[in-house]
Amino acid sequence: MEQAKTTMIRMRGIRKVYSMGHVEVEALRGVDLDIEGNEYVAVEGPSGSGKSTLMNIVGCLDTATTGEYVLSGETVAGLDRNRLAEIRNKHVGFVFQNFNLLPYASALENVELPLLFAGTPAKERRERAAAMLERVDLADRMDHKPTELSGGQMQRVAIARALVNRPAIILADEPTGNLDSASGKGIVGLFDELHANGQTIVMITHDAAVARVASRVVRIRDGQIVEDRRAA
């Protein structure tokens, strides 16, 4: 994970306007944000602040109305849905609050999914997914279905899935939101470890306490960045 000191995310003047009938809602009003390789950034803000919109744009799930966005060297503008899907597949690893594992697939198969969509050959897919599950300490749970796993284990499967395609950034949306505090601590510890190994992480949270574990906290209110603070 030698990604230090390269610009992972570069945003300039990002605006996002939703039109609901005749009413236009401006969810983001000119966001400038740079994130370097190996940064651990928490984006913090209450609901309705625009942090979800920002996360969608960072994760290429949605595109900005105006503004410039470069993710890991790729300009994300005017791309069709298939191209956006490719960029997500290659550069972004998602971790969701409610894990979003496929219930009918085993842990191993869930981790294989991004590789499946990338067209990785079966043998390599299996090996890489297994290695990733070992890394999150779930080597003995590979064939378990999500319903046979605890919340913390499910989230670790999700993290393995996010990492398996070696993404430029991990984009985590309230990753501890659905976990008890012990499991939550385990996940936070895992993120710390990944960060220590050079992984760039962007975590979205409404919880200032959770945000504190990051090396940099970006606070967002009413569609604008109001504070960008790096830990000493």
Added chain:
Amino acid sequence: MLSRAEIALVWRLFRHDAARNRKRIALTVLAIAWGTLSIVLLLSFGEGLKRAFHRGKNGMGEGIGVLWPGSTTRAYMGLPSGRTLSFTDEDADILKGRIPTIASVSREYATHCPVAVGTKLVNARTRGVDPEFGDLRNIIPRSGGRFIDTLDLDAKRRVVVLGDGLATDLFGDADPVGKTVRINQSSFLVIGVMQTKVMMGMYSGPDKNQASIPASTFKSMFTGQKVQNFVYRPVSMELADEAKVEIYRVLGSKYRFDPEDRRALGIWDTREDQRIVGNIALGIQMFLGVIGALTLFVGGMGVANIMYAVVKERTREIGVKMALGAKMRQVMAPFLMEALLMTVMGGVLGTAAALGLMGIIAVLPLKGEAFDFLGRPTFSPAIAVATATVLGTIGTLAGYFPARRAASVHPAVSLRYE
């Protein structure tokens, strides 16, 4: 298009859904099976009908013409109109020798006379014909027998080929070949019995009730009889019209009538009837096929309906797959596959049921004229192809539109969908 792992996942997904919605999926598969059963059965009945029609339309003979003498309606070369013509023996040679578009000709003499075996007596139409007659008029002897040949003709032998109905009337279930019948008080050796056949067109009654003897024998037995008609076959279907024109020209010059005088000769060109009958049979089969396809279409609606519901249920999952980098086709493919899977399952079930039913019908002792046409459903490769095509089309459509709905889901929105 899909890797094996993806297909395995789709199969897993289907089983997962099937376990949760067992009744719904079972009913949908059943609807497809019912539609398939309808289309296969209807097409098979249509095929049986078509084949019966085909046999029937050729029952009188394939592509033949029947030629009768008529009477003139125009004065020609000093001769008045209203002259009645009659044919002679040598006209057969003239037709064969002078008209190259005619491949074969047979004379047909005929009279009604008593045909008897022991005390059983039937008044049957007895005809004197040439060896070509059997082939022309599709009178095929059962195995063990034969039709009249040139030796019979040259030697004026007293041999007879019986229609199958006449044979039963006279001999019951016994084999008449080699036995003797009395025709007009003279003894005749039975050399053949006609195979049972279906006739959709005829003149002077069905062949099954008639006896055929050599034309030469007939002439010496019933003196003073004129040739009633000729039966001929043109070299090819395309030359049939040309042959007709030639017949008018050649016989017109012999009997001195205007070759344009249509009423001087009567010609029944069976080609036209056979084309019409063929088209009717095809039309009926297509009609039945369309009804079957519509029934199947309703089943397809059921599949589409389920798939729309499934897309809605899986909105969140679609969003997750999109977030993980699934392209449009990778999102759509599972829905298409599931719809096709349900369709194929229903199709296999329905086809099996249809074949089973047809197997039962085949062993039922159905007898009689109507069952000759309706009681013999026949499955054919063409029906298999047609059914598979309709099923495939319906399955694809039933999957495609829901799949398109799935692919149009916005990833950011669907991830929030509960």
